[in-house]
Amino acid sequence: MRYLPLRDADRTAMLATVGATSIDDLFVDVPADARLAGPLEGLPLHASEMAVERHMAALAGKNLSAGSAPFFLGAGAYRHHVPASVDHLIQRGEFLTAYTPYQPEIAQGTLQVLFEFQTQVARLLGTEVANASMYDGSTACWEAIAMAGRITRRQRVVISSGLHPHYVETVRTMARFTGDSIESEAPRLEADPGDAALATRIDGETSCVVVQYPDIMGRIPDLPAIAAAAQGQGALLIVVVTEPVALGMLESPGVLGADIVVGEGQAIGVGLQFGGPYLGLFGCRSKFVRQMPGRLCGETVDAEGRRGFVLTLSTREQHIRREKATSNICTNSGLCALAFSIHMTLLGGTGLARMAALSHHRARQTAARLAEIPGVEIVNPIFFNEFAVRVPGDAREVVRELADRGILGGVSCGRLYPGHEELAQGLLVAATETTTPEDIEALGTALAEILA
């Protein structure tokens, strides 16, 4: 057992020190009938590293990895190229095997990273402050709504139809137990993101308006207009960003009037990983900082006056405030935040802009190719790197047939919105700088064949 350094001779000597005759003596508090006499039956025993690696590699081999196929999926998770140095650095034992920096004197590495991360995120989102990460975009979205409730002391939440349906579901789940009223509806397969209709739903009881930017269909909502409508009623504007690379090209939501901006940071540094772990980004106006959930890292000085960093404002948090905490979040996404921060450090604003421009360019090329196919209609001609197309028939079936041809062609609206027949023809197609002209042609050819 290669991970257990105690040897039998050690165990014997230690039991003697402890004054026990056997290990069973140490489990006396366990009721006799609940003590297992030996290893659980029917389960395999320990295995060599080689055997385990082979087993897991065989399972991995049953999946079609994105890098080995023309790949056009998005809908809240994006495949960008992550420089090799990112993964190299996050594997340093001093980052990988450290705990939450509760002892700042010997955790300045993690703490300085978090301070830099907070700064990067705040600038990216256009907010004054940002926290040290949340689990992911969807839970960050709920935390933002809960925070808006604490600030406005209202419970009516207006949600744009363009918000990712998993986010809506997550919010609905939480609200079911807190009494918040959640108003949302499914989107339509059309170019208009519905900003005007959204604005009319805001009233004096509205706690917040939640808008995704770009939205699930890839449309770009008019944030300044919505911000004005919300703030006119004393409601907060929460903006959700699921593709942060878009902010390399589009103005930051905070600059356009958002009060709270949350995001899914996975696209930068983290990778796809079948949906997790991901990285929740969370920024807001600094006047709301004491209502924020999650950890915050702040600058201070040590006893010799040297700059240093600590976790701060922990009186908001569960380990101090217990049931009065702003959130129950404890462990967050530290290592993902590190990966994000390193990738962003390499990119800088200029690199992010170039990555965004190239992603946009590939998406436009993809749309142009698909538009050539008879029966295919580009729903929203204005988009960043993801757009909706209408195909003849059920898009779920089209996606499956593309997969049979080894092409990962997009996300069907049918999968995201089961039961919404009016969306069944919708297919969301995303591209990034990793998309090649050959990929685009392969998708175009295969789709044309399937629809022929």
Place this chain on the structure above:
Amino acid sequence: MRYLPLRDADRTAMLATVGATSIDDLFVDVPADARLAGPLEGLPLHASEMAVERHMAALAGKNLSAGSAPFFLGAGAYRHHVPASVDHLIQRGEFLTAYTPYQPEIAQGTLQVLFEFQTQVARLLGTEVANASMYDGSTACWEAIAMAGRITRRQRVVISSGLHPHYVETVRTMARFTGDSIESEAPRLEADPGDAALATRIDGETSCVVVQYPDIMGRIPDLPAIAAAAQGQGALLIVVVTEPVALGMLESPGVLGADIVVGEGQAIGVGLQFGGPYLGLFGCRSKFVRQMPGRLCGETVDAEGRRGFVLTLSTREQHIRREKATSNICTNSGLCALAFSIHMTLLGGTGLARMAALSHHRARQTAARLAEIPGVEIVNPIFFNEFAVRVPGDAREVVRELADRGILGGVSCGRLYPGHEELAQGLLVAATETTTPEDIEALGTALAEILA
């Protein structure tokens, strides 16, 4: 250009400091007609990380990796399972990007590793001392012969027919320029390693006898007998080990009478890598230490009396002795030595014995399966993890046909000994703990088909 931190503004400022008007001013010593005016023509310009990674991945994809096929090659390079922690640790920047430890105060990490490595190698080879590594087994073999010449002041080298033919070729090449006489012949496809015949070739002018253990056919020579014969004539016995895992099961050569033991360490920790970088092991009696080639790390104390390590006995080396050095070797295989040492640290003597026992077991299973095939003859029934078989017809052709079926079935003697028709039917087959019963059956089935 992601690896170059200077920016144009920096360059301008620095040129001003230097007092140059342009970078060309700094290349004035280059004759005008040898100055290239711009980037070489016809070659590609710089490329993104993603593009380069794809290019290289495409090349890698054109190779059939050992892990993706039933695999039975040996002949001086062996595929053993290397624990994941080995590669993790050697990638730490402090190991990976350090130089030769010329400043010991800030290189104790590398130096202590080398000291531990030397100790591990000395115990493995059964010698009193070992150096801090050579390029590989074949060059270490030549260095041992050269060292024997310095010690005995004789020039006649007797080489066993069981020495790897690439090693023989390497030695012949070097000897061609030094005047040593090299006596060797090709092996025979038979069970007898030819120890008795070898002993008769030793005389009073013999500098050294070179014997591989186990030999190229997998046979196990009688080292004590050869040692007695050599030492009786004042010659040194040099033993070459190309599969160090064998020493988990077989007695160490130094214990059996060898004066100098060299080896290829690749099998432990380093991996196949298409032949390099590999790791030369070099041990000998301590009385010969000042005639040894290569770096040596020694224990000492610092100014406060604490234990520490330094490179020592460097008066043997080229950077001090120049043309009187014991060798011209400078850079060696530091990182491979680290990998070897970490793997050996995990294994210990007990793990090495188990790895050896399992490798031997798999090889015996393989031999038993192949013996079932009509027309196939096991040449040497006593072996560690590699053995020779005689197939009907040219084994080179058999190897190619196996490869057509996706099986890497062994090394043909025809490839190792071109022009030796008497060996053309020989096929060397190796197994290790990575060989599975399924691999063995696949080889057996395919070979039976091919020979049917």
Place this chain on the structure above:
Amino acid sequence: LEEPLIFEIGKVGETGVDFDRVPGAAAALPFQRSAPLDLPGLSEPETVRHYTRLSRQNYAIDLGLFPLGSCTMKHNPRLDEKVARMAGFADIHPLQPQQTVRGALEVISQLADWLVQLTGMHSVAMTPKAGAHGELCGLLCIRAALEARGDPREVVLVPESAHGTNPATAAFAGYRVESIPATAAGRVDFEALQARLGPDVAGVMITNPNTCGLFEPDLKKIADAVHAVGGFVYCDGANFNAIVGRVRPGDLGVDAMHINLHKTFSTPHGGGGPGSGPVVLSEALTPFAPLPFAARGPDGSVRLIEEEDAADGHSQAFGRMAAFHGQMGMFTRALTYILSHGADGLRQVAEDAVLNANYILRSLDDVLDAPFGKSGSCMHEALFSDAGFAGGLSTIDLAKGLIDEGYHPMTVYFPLVVHGAMLIEPTETESKASLDQFIGAVRSVASRAKAGDESLKSAPHFAPRRRLDETQAARKPVLAWQATGN
């Protein structure tokens, strides 16, 4: 050399990543940015050096014993990291057609099987993102079950010694939290608990082994009492490492328990996450488990049940805890860890973890006050207090003194039920030699604390930083570089 911030190293306008040029006309989008974001881009050499240097200011398991009680800082096997990076796991999209991710679904299913069997429960909800998220999932299952029978309740009982996440979670789930006192022996006071039970109590949240490092011998009795009044038992599984393979919480009447994969199953902590908190459930709570979940069909293959299938027989699922399907990257690591240990190895894990903790308890109880040490053995962590320190010194001073000895301190001032608590969890991946060295260091600092050694007040002296001014940090928070806020 002090390491500057990236904003002090790099220049805005530069980048360390090369991209192909975009040909053709520039894009025209609404709200298009006029200039790149004002973030510096560093070259790869600068970046690698910055983070390498920063990393060296951290303490980590890879550097030494990390005795944070309840955090289970054990060795993280490198095979797990290697496996998680296989393209077939790391590079697949959560919404790929299920036909292209059969192996991934199999991983989730195999891990789920192990978790159910190791805990003796009925099912497991895999999606929660961390322990606290799992707590929330469990409480929401309880709430959904109560609502389904038309019996909403208001109160959740939580022991004084609980992690702060327990009351925070209960409050977040809409419950009123009431505290249960502890006995002098550091256990839940069963009499007090029983007295409080009634039809308004939705459930209790109990940590077992508890945060004093002790097994709750009355857990089954408590569970029976809670069930008798129609409530449910939530068990905080943070300390499952102490009993895995030796006790199944399901046998003790637990209805829901989260498992911190980064504790018991050794996925790396990474400086504060990511975690993963699957929740095992009793039969009574199973129908309410959140979407999505992986289900093995009659043919043995695994399918993911999402919203589109929920209508067919899964209509009581209470909803979704988060987007997509959970912490896949942690699942691959945890399954790799579990398969490496096997049923026998996991049992050995618990035994060695408990043995190591008791060895520390008995090797230090002559120099440190062990509030519950006299009454018997502990489980996987040893609890001490600062009783007997002189000169105004307290737990924090011993902790900081340990830093100068080359160690990360233990958990301090928790659990709250012990004054100046020090909770030491060595884990099973420390050797006896390592424990002996640590014990020596603690003994040395403890002696100084009992002698009132003034120099401990200003410790650490040899760390990258001296004590940091946390008050200043909180009074006028500086949370971003040059953007001083307020």
Place this chain on the structure above:
Amino acid sequence: LEEPLIFEIGKVGETGVDFDRVPGAAAALPFQRSAPLDLPGLSEPETVRHYTRLSRQNYAIDLGLFPLGSCTMKHNPRLDEKVARMAGFADIHPLQPQQTVRGALEVISQLADWLVQLTGMHSVAMTPKAGAHGELCGLLCIRAALEARGDPREVVLVPESAHGTNPATAAFAGYRVESIPATAAGRVDFEALQARLGPDVAGVMITNPNTCGLFEPDLKKIADAVHAVGGFVYCDGANFNAIVGRVRPGDLGVDAMHINLHKTFSTPHGGGGPGSGPVVLSEALTPFAPLPFAARGPDGSVRLIEEEDAADGHSQAFGRMAAFHGQMGMFTRALTYILSHGADGLRQVAEDAVLNANYILRSLDDVLDAPFGKSGSCMHEALFSDAGFAGGLSTIDLAKGLIDEGYHPMTVYFPLVVHGAMLIEPTETESKASLDQFIGAVRSVASRAKAGDESLKSAPHFAPRRRLDETQAARKPVLAWQATGN
């Protein structure tokens, strides 16, 4: 905490690697070992911690500027490491059938093409294992060429300032070494060289840029003179980093030159190797290149020419430098590096390397004696001496003082032609800010050295170790643990 040796941590008889049990009867082999080797086996946690801790006692490029002259300690891109670990490169056997390693052969061929074009030579021998091995390869080609024309010669001329490997290699190749003096300007004395040339001279070995960091402007003239007497010119390519993309040695009359892939093409040094030393050759030497080599056929595919094919038109190949085909792991890294930079980037490498060195030369020549600095610019490294140090202080004291400033020292006491030489090579991967900080540190220590600051004598004070007793180490060598030898 001091890190013990593995032999002091682990116990013999234990192991940290799990293996399946071998069923059946034990083997019976001649000379079978009766007991396992007496080496301890450590568990993975102990192993990871041991090596992690040890690593932290090293200085490395990843931690800071590493100004070792002539060693070219530049940033090692992480992409190169990733590529080298692709299974298609890392996990292939050197003797696999060629049909299964087409991609590997393509790598060798593509890299060879680049090396030939960048140097303006005719061919390249890829197999040498390191720079010194490449030198040997080059000299053996020269020797083979001379022997082929029936004109064996005895002498190789080597400048005083050459690396020690040059004379050692020439001696190993069976030549008598004679030294060529340097001029006051730090270059080869052409007059003296020409005077020595004659029919006994097999060739000269010249380093260009030379070890004083200066370009040899007379190289073409020297080559012409050597060729005129029937000799050959070997160029030590250790400093190719300074001129890559700006000058092709082939244009200057060079017949053979090794290229240290770990210098110019940034494969990692790894604490002392592995290196890789391909040797580019002129047309005259090409027929004698050693086996094996990769050759592109008329159809564009690459084939490996080994012994079996050598008879067909490659009969003059002088033999084999080593087993198998060279340092594949270094080839993949170097090709990745070259493709990343491209023809334009490599040229920029040379320019930035030279600019950085001149910046250091001019920023320090007021506090340190620059023996050749007055006469003009340098190439990629700046040479200083300890002239002017007071109080008996010399180069070593400045070097050790730099350690306390957080830097690895420069190359010291080399080249031998300068008293108390200090050779600083910053490389192109340092930023201006990094250079400025380093310059500040050197200025500070240099001022102390000129002021005779006694404390430098005992520097370093803040490193993991103080100065080590090298005399004791050499007088009674202890080369293995507990096996004290002799």
